[in-house]
Amino acid sequence: xxxxxxxxxxxxxxxxxxxALELQRLYPDFELTIIADKFNSETLSDGAAGLFxxxxxxxxxxxxISQEWINDAYNFYKNLLNTxxxxxxxxxxxxxxxxxxxxxxxxxxxxxxxxxxxxxEELLQHSTENSIKEYGxxxxxxxxxxxxxxxxxxxKITNNGGNVIERKIHSFDEICDDFDFIFxxxxxxxxxxCDDKELVPIRGQILRVKAPWVDKFYYDDFDTYIIPSIExxxxxxxxxxxxxxxxxxxxxxxxxTILENCIRLVPSLKEALKSEYKVWVGLRPYRSRVRIEAxxxxxxxxxxxxxxxxxxxxxxxxxxxxxxxxxxxxx
Ligand SMILES: Cc1cc2nc3c(=O)[nH]c(=O)nc-3n(C[C@H](O)[C@H](O)[C@H](O)COP(=O)(O)OP(=O)(O)OC[C@H]3O[C@@H](n4cnc5c(N)ncnc54)[C@H](O)[C@@H]3O)c2cc1C
Numbered sequence: 001x002x003x004x005x006x007x008x009x010x011x012x013x014x015x016x017x018x019x020a021l022e023l024q025r026l027y028p029d030f031e032l033t034i035i036a037d038k039f040n041s042e043t044l045s046d047g048a049a050g051l052f053x054x055x056x057x058x059x060x061x062x063x064x065i066s067q068e069w070i071n072d073a074y075n076f077y078k079n080l081l082n083t084x085x086x087x088x089x090x091x092x093x094x095x096x097x098x099x100x101x102x103x104x105x106x107x108x109x110x111x112x113x114x115x116x117x118x119x120x121e122e123l124l125q126h127s128t129e130n131s132i133k134e135y136g137x138x139x140x141x142x143x144x145x146x147x148x149x150x151x152x153x154x155x156k157i158t159n160n161g162g163n164v165i166e167r168k169i170h171s172f173d174e175i176c177d178d179f180d181f182i183f184x185x186x187x188x189x190x191x192x193x194c195d196d197k198e199l200v201p202i203r204g205q206i207l208r209v210k211a212p213w214v215d216k217f218y219y220d221d222f223d224t225y226i227i228p229s230i231e232x233x234x235x236x237x238x239x240x241x242x243x244x245x246x247x248x249x250x251x252x253x254x255x256x257t258i259l260e261n262c263i264r265l266v267p268s269l270k271e272a273l274k275s276e277y278k279v280w281v282g283l284r285p286y287r288s289r290v291r292i293e294a295x296x297x298x299x300x301x302x303x304x305x306x307x308x309x310x311x312x313x314x315x316x317x318x319x320x321x322x323x324x325x326x327x328x329x330x331x
Pocket of ligand 1 (some may be wrong): 010012013014015035036037038039045046048050052168169170173185187189193203206207230238283285307309
């Protein structure tokens with residue numbers, strides 16, 4: 001039996017929210033408080049396309065641990081699929097490329113039972129005069145609509161007794177005396193809070209168009225992706241990656257490139273441009289390795305949990321589980 005502890009989670013994006021859910025699952029008697037200056041639609045996580053699809057690099061201390069995070073996250077979302085209406089839906093789709101290695105995802109291969117190479121027939125079916133599909137893979141994955149998932153989870157956390165405080169903190173020193181443990185899930189802001197020079201933005205821009213007839217996701221070369229929302233008939237079109245850019249203004253040249261690439265991939269999207277579309281820019285909190293480690297600051301233990309780059313929605317429940325495990329050695 002562990003004495004109840006006072007725990008703060010700084011951040012209410014996908015990292016903070018999953019940390020809170022995991023803490024309440026394992027330690028229902030602990031007093032838990034989420035402290036954040038932005039919630040739900042104001043967070044970066046809200047704007048993410050939300051496809052469960054990791055890149056193939058090493059996110060954690062090893063490839064095995066990265067795979068464990070991915071499997072844990074997938075199982076978490078999969079469990080919610082048919083039990084709770086919270087913005088989580090199954091979705092199938094293709095990754096195409098001119099190079100075979102870009103269509104292969106060793107993480108998904110080990111995690112998704114449906115993962116396979118695209119057949120010649122499928123490659124032909126998705127080829128057009130302007131875009132011949134040479135290699136491809138197919139899988140059924142999950143799309144997490146953070147617009148629904150974050151508010152649903154926040155409500156669940158407060159219903160289970162969690163406190164929520166809207167506040168910007170400028171240093172962990174401000175709250176160290178009030179909590180036994182602090183989880184740092186501040187996303188890109190952790191760079192300033194921890195003076196972490198390894199945490200850098202990767203700027204992304206996406207468009208959201210109405211195209212209810214698109215029911216599969218597609219990835220292609222040049223960072224081109226099309227990810228439908230199963231819930232509202234919109235489709236996310238992307239994208240770009242500008243390493244080190246802090247520019248949050250939408251750029252017309254990015255919009256033009258995204259439209260050109262996505263229409264080449266799925267020509268029927270041209271129809272969607274007859275209606276209005278929204279442009280959104282976000283800064284991915286990138287670190288070569290997600291930072292999950294504990295540090296003593298005054299009398300509190302701060303557990304860092306940030307740096308998910310372009311894969312926070314995919315990894316969030318898995319990295320949260322790993323971060324919460326670090327508590328054990330201090331209880
Ligand atoms: C264009 C684009 C598309 C994407 N698509 C996908 C995708 O399909 N799949 C995927 O897995 N990922 C995707 N991502 C990546 C994903 O959005 C991020 O990895 C994820 O949102 C990071 O979550 P987070 O909780 O760390 O940060 P955030 O969502 O930024 O949350 C940070 C939280 O910390 C709080 N905070 C920060 N500083 C302070 C402070 N000083 N005091 C108090 N509170 C503070 C904020 O208020 C906020 O609540 C995409 C990103 C972009 C830009």
